[in-house]
Amino acid sequence: MPKNPGTVPDAAAEGLDAHLVVDRGSFRLDVALTAAPGDVVALLGPNGAGKTTALRALAGLAPLAGGHLRLDGVDLRRTPPESRPVGVVFQDYLLFPHLTALDNVAFGPRCRGAGKAEARAQAAEWLDRMGLAGHAAAKPRRLSGGQAQRVALARALATRPRLLLLDEPLAALDARTRLEVRAQLRRHLAAFEAVAVLVTHDPLDAMVLADRLVVVEQGRIVQEGTPSDIARHPRTEYIAQLVGLNLYRGQADGHTVLLDAGPAVSTTEDLSGPAFVAFPPGAVTLYRDRPTGSSARNLWRCEVAGLETHGDQIRAELTGELALAADLTTVAAAELDLHPGATVWAAVKATQTHAYPA
Structure with a gap:
């Protein structure tokens, strides 16, 4: 050497x-x-x-x-x-x-x-x-x-x-x-x-x-x-985009993280102080009308900003109360009549989120 x-x-x-x-x-x-x-x-x-x-x-x-x-x-x-x-x-x-x-x-x-x-x-x-x-x-x-x-x-x-x-x-x-x-x-x-x-x-x-x-x-x-x-x-x-996750930062108080981006997210983790919260686009369920029987504790009114093919699914980019990505099948996208500008409700169950200290 x-x-x-x-x-x-x-x-x-x-x-x-x-x-x-x-x-x-x-x-x-x-x-x-x-x-x-x-x-x-x-x-x-x-x-x-x-x-x-x-x-x-x-x-x-x-x-x-x-x-x-x-x-x-x-x-x-x-x-x-x-x-x-x-x-x-x-x-x-x-x-x-x-x-x-x-x-x-x-x-x-x-x-x-x-x-x-x-x-x-x-x-x-x-x-x-x-x-x-x-x-x-x-x-x-x-x-x-x-x-x-x-x-x-x-x-x-x-x-x-x-x-x-x-x-x-x-x-x-x-x-x-x-x-x-x-x-x-x-x-x-x-x-x-x-x-x-x-x-x-x-x-x-x-x-x-x-x-x-x-x-x-x-x-x-x-x-x-x-x-x-x-x-x-x-x-x-x-990194979140790299691994395919929606990622937000905020302040945790028990099972709730108040996001810097505005709304709160309910989680199963019990935390206090600065925290990240993440969930995959596949965890997001979309509705054209506000759901009444959904068990999801996280619900936001959004607008479709764009749609693109993502593997064998459709990825919807959403803005509004919370900017996020949602994955759904082509059949579901057609049934919802999704198009840029359409109003949707995005729901995510607390069990499908993951919170951890920032």
Whole structure:
């Protein structure tokens, strides 16, 4: 492993310990990331949040304005990108078009000092692991998107990196190929013994591939935790939309949360003080007239702002007493004669809401 003069690795500090501060004009990234060997961390966030900047800083392609970057106890701030024990899989794979799949994979070991025969032997082994032994002689233009992605991953892993960086690794794939390659990538990451950091905007990729999610907005971490924690306790509107929930903030008093947005929401949780309350669009029942026999304790008069297809359902965006999203079947939408501007009553049972401290 390359070392800076005077740098002594701390044997007890295996894994990634980074505080990334990057200044790019008016934008400033300031995030802390730690991960143990074997961890897969996904960076999530809207466009412009700083995810790719963080990845570039980890790779040494974006200079740090502050903070620190240690990998297995070694300070990497002054180590050039090509000398870092870091493998990168770019969104567009960036395979060398004039080289075969075998030589693309062998390129990494060759750069690390391996002889040609040794590098090609290692490359052949990695292609075999990826199920691509029969494509070793193929050049990138002859590979499918999924095959090219696996060659890029093999090239990154062939150098035996201590940190693997994946920048939107599935974004260039069609939906069918994405499903297959996502499953394969999950298996490879599960067997990877060092740290992997994945940048994605796709919540499904993050939920399936990562052990821990770190959500970045405007250059700052707004929430981190396991996929299940994030999905159940979103703390920003972006995260709520990501996991498909209506989310509100307010003040809890017992089983009632008085929302900052105006109305109150009845819940089954007993809380006091600042709180979030969330419920899925599928928990919302719509009526054209105010219901008289509904058991729902939450009822709001709303107006249909828009309708769109959402999977095999219709999603209605509502405004009025409470802005929310509601999912219903196409048959239900037709029976209700829903259209933009229509007045509806939205009901949600208290048992279908979830409240938690803010």
